[in-house]
Amino acid sequence: MSGPGAAAVFAALGDPVRQRLLDLLAAGPATASQLHPAVGITRQAVAQQLAVLQDAGLVSRQRHGREVRFAVVPAGLVPAREHLDRLGAAWEDHLAAIKRAAEGDAAGAGQVQGQGR
Numbered sequence: 001m002s003g004p005g006a007a008a009v010f011a012a013l014g015d016p017v018r019q020r021l022l023d024l025l026a027a028g029p030a031t032a033s034q035l036h037p038a039v040g041i042t043r044q045a046v047a048q049q050l051a052v053l054q055d056a057g058l059v060s061r062q063r064h065g066r067e068v069r070f071a072v073v074p075a076g077l078v079p080a081r082e083h084l085d086r087l088g089a090a091w092e093d094h095l096a097a098i099k100r101a102a103e104g105d106a107a108g109a110g111q112v113q114g115q116g117r
Contacts, residue, residue, distance in 0.1 A: 004057040006083035009076065012056035017041065018049050022072060025059060029071040 012018055020039050024030065032046040039046060050070050053059040057076035062069050 004055065004076075004079065006079040008056040009058065009080040012052050012058055013080070015049070015052075018053055021046065021049055021053065022058060025070060025072045029062075029069040031067050031069055035070075 013022075017039055021035060024035055024038055032043045032050060035050075036043045036046040041049075050059060050061070054061055054070070057079075058073055059070045059076070060073050062071070
């Protein structure tokens with residue numbers, strides 16, 4: 001897969017302002033001027049945060065005349081989702097192994113106790 005990886009996505013999502021901008025953009029495309037009152041920072045600061053989200057592949061920008069509208073790119077979350085899925089599968093495997101070992105120890109302990117009688 002080309003484009004930004006999971007690290008870039010997680011870094012972009014690590015800022016609460018950028019998280020809020022993504023939440024707002026989930027409702028539909030918007031300009032930095034429309035977004036800045038909702039996040040409490042200047043339009044220029046919003047534009048900078050949107051650029052970080054764009055570099056991470058999480059938002060797209062499209063010029064409409066004099067306006068630049070930003071929109072969520074749902075596929076941008078794929079690298080992070082795939083990374084989390086791999087981690088989740090690894091943990092499930094580890095937990096299943098621990099469970100099997102614990103059940104094996106319990107069964108073995110029961111057999112040893114039963115043989116000693």
